[in-house]
Amino acid sequence: MANQPRTLFDKIWDAHVVETLQDGTALLYIDRHLVHEVTSPQAFEGLRVAGRQVRSLHGTIAVVDHNIATDASRRTGIEDPESRLQVETLEKNVAEFNVPYIPLLDERQGIVHVIGPELGLSLPGMTIVCGDSHTSTHGALGALAFGIGTSEVEHVLATQTVLQKPAKNMRVTVDGVLPPGCTAKDITLAIIGKIGTAGGTGHVIEYAGEAIRALDMAGRMTLCNMSIEAGARAGMVAPDETTIAYVEGRPHAPKGEAWERAVAWWRSLPSDAGAHFDKEVSLRAEDITPQVTWGTSPEDVLPITGVVPNPADARDETRRAQLTRMVEYMGLIPGQKLTDLKVDVVFIGSCTNSRIEDIRAAAAIARGRQVAPHVRALVVPGSGLVKKQAEAEGLDRILLDAGFEWREAGCSMCLGMNPDKLTPGQRSASTSNRNFEGRQGPGGRTHLCSPAMAAAAAIKGHLADVREFSA
Amino acid sequence: MKAFTTLTGVAAPLPMANVDTDKIIAARFLKTIARTGLGKNLFHAMRFNEDGSEKPDFVLNQEPYRKAEILIAFENFGCGSSREHAPWALLDFGIRCVIAPDFADIFHNNSSKNGILPIRLPREICEKLMEDAKMGGNARLTVDLERQVVVRPSGEEIPFEVDAFRKHCLLNGLDDIGQTLQHAPSIDEYEAKRRAEAPWLFA
Numbered sequence: 001m002a003n004q005p006r007t008l009f010d011k012i013w014d015a016h017v018v019e020t021l022q023d024g025t026a027l028l029y030i031d032r033h034l035v036h037e038v039t040s041p042q043a044f045e046g047l048r049v050a051g052r053q054v055r056s057l058h059g060t061i062a063v064v065d066h067n068i069a070t071d072a073s074r075r076t077g078i079e080d081p082e083s084r085l086q087v088e089t090l091e092k093n094v095a096e097f098n099v100p101y102i103p104l105l106d107e108r109q110g111i112v113h114v115i116g117p118e119l120g121l122s123l124p125g126m127t128i129v130c131g132d133s134h135t136s137t138h139g140a141l142g143a144l145a146f147g148i149g150t151s152e153v154e155h156v157l158a159t160q161t162v163l164q165k166p167a168k169n170m171r172v173t174v175d176g177v178l179p180p181g182c183t184a185k186d187i188t189l190a191i192i193g194k195i196g197t198a199g200g201t202g203h204v205i206e207y208a209g210e211a212i213r214a215l216d217m218a219g220r221m222t223l224c225n226m227s228i229e230a231g232a233r234a235g236m237v238a239p240d241e242t243t244i245a246y247v248e249g250r251p252h253a254p255k256g257e258a259w260e261r262a263v264a265w266w267r268s269l270p271s272d273a274g275a276h277f278d279k280e281v282s283l284r285a286e287d288i289t290p291q292v293t294w295g296t297s298p299e300d301v302l303p304i305t306g307v308v309p310n311p312a313d314a315r316d317e318t319r320r321a322q323l324t325r326m327v328e329y330m331g332l333i334p335g336q337k338l339t340d341l342k343v344d345v346v347f348i349g350s351c352t353n354s355r356i357e358d359i360r361a362a363a364a365i366a367r368g369r370q371v372a373p374h375v376r377a378l379v380v381p382g383s384g385l386v387k388k389q390a391e392a393e394g395l396d397r398i399l400l401d402a403g404f405e406w407r408e409a410g411c412s413m414c415l416g417m418n419p420d421k422l423t424p425g426q427r428s429a430s431t432s433n434r435n436f437e438g439r440q441g442p443g444g445r446t447h448l449c450s451p452a453m454a455a456a457a458a459i460k461g462h463l464a465d466v467r468e469f470s471a
Numbered sequence: 472m473k474a475f476t477t478l479t480g481v482a483a484p485l486p487m488a489n490v491d492t493d494k495i496i497a498a499r500f501l502k503t504i505a506r507t508g509l510g511k512n513l514f515h516a517m518r519f520n521e522d523g524s525e526k527p528d529f530v531l532n533q534e535p536y537r538k539a540e541i542l543i544a545f546e547n548f549g550c551g552s553s554r555e556h557a558p559w560a561l562l563d564f565g566i567r568c569v570i571a572p573d574f575a576d577i578f579h580n581n582s583s584k585n586g587i588l589p590i591r592l593p594r595e596i597c598e599k600l601m602e603d604a605k606m607g608g609n610a611r612l613t614v615d616l617e618r619q620v621v622v623r624p625s626g627e628e629i630p631f632e633v634d635a636f637r638k639h640c641l642l643n644g645l646d647d648i649g650q651t652l653q654h655a656p657s658i659d660e661y662e663a664k665r666r667a668e669a670p671w672l673f674a
Contacts, residue, residue, distance in 0.1 A: 197489060
């Protein structure tokens, strides 16, 4: 048994099983637990009522990101009373339970899935959880990272474990070289378009192949981030030299002898030759084009050169009803060219695409150009450190000169629970991860795309093909 | 957690696939520090007009479905975010059981931890149950967790699968933490071993 070839997922899983219960449910040890203000209050309350403590303080870190303002108003206190209560509650809880906390005005504050890797809190081979589905992001490091609900947050706080059955293994291989104008975001949207939003249900996806190995860590994070949009429990990329170079020297990364031991273990993690995958999917990178979603599910995605589908062409009644509703909600006409869709708002940010590489990609398009007069365009860095880096590179000036807003770090317009939201009927090009009805604000219409594509839409004033821009 | 044993009640038909967590409870309603009180905003965009009045064609605004305890839907129910506010909102409205061809993993997990039973049944059976549900108050369904069957108004019994551990927890209304803490010595032992193997994880 010990010599059976194992996948990356199997190896990390096996290294974290504390005990296997009778029906196969495992008690799985958690190395890192990231906590934020929205999904934790009820969990801390549960601990308090039961008289329990947080078991592993070194394994836990808290930060605020979801409901905070990303403009200057954050420095003068949170205006919205409900948001303020949630943030104050987190601050009270971390103080009471001694949980390490990064405050709102600390330069390390940011979106939980940006700061984890950035600070070296998320490392290869770890099990990482957070009360947020986009925890899958951290799988880019070669970690097993997944989102949990609030009951599980409480469970992890109290026991440093989760109860789970092992997932099935799925491998998505992307070989070849990505064409110009295409990014990790286009790969992930193309994958979701191919396998659907339930294509990965019950599975952990390992991304493999030449085009994946060629991605930098930011790209791998974008890819793993949206694994949940394919229904997968988690997404992972095997640790390699790119990963190790990224992790080395980060504030919480191991140092000295511990570093050598850690790296030796990380190098043993990639899937063995002949390891079994329950499901395999492959794509050619050359076939990928700049992608944009047109409907209200991430699987409803097309090349930017496409046209709005006709519900009459649907394969069955449920799908026809779905398409009809989407076309209506999104305010579209079947057959309309996607590049004819005028946008009101452009949002560049979120745990999917707010890293320095994403800001650089947007700035490269914005340089020397102007945002169309009718467009409001926001660039929201993923963390205070990303913001600082971008400013050191002068990217803020390029974006501001082009007419973009340059904001403070947070989840911002990804999810419509802080002051940054769409108003009913507004259409956005957004680098976030979900285009669900009302996701960016009630009645808002979201088109998901890459940072370069979003910047291109801001300049043109309508959805646009980034390949028509020369850098 | 309230135990789930047998439930006989009105089932509401929601013949939609990909009912996402933002539809179930939009993010702007997550600014709460309580688990209760979310039912009034369940399915808000589908249930209410902008002025707050009810949309009469939405199923949960119709009799007898205002009192529905079971929801029948199609594929990929609960996709999207990990917000446990989604099952809290369903529970607060009165829903104790959701039947669909499949569920998003996190939603499935979150539901059973709150005394809501998610039942996976093949599409064609969900279609039959959808027809039963459309018959309204005269067509109550029974869900018997102990025997693992759904009983249709015709008396036909449809068996379903459930994890043995989840079934035990639901039947007895047990929360996980107390049970896991019985394994505390194993967790201590694991930590000691792991600390020796991978000390950087405990720095």
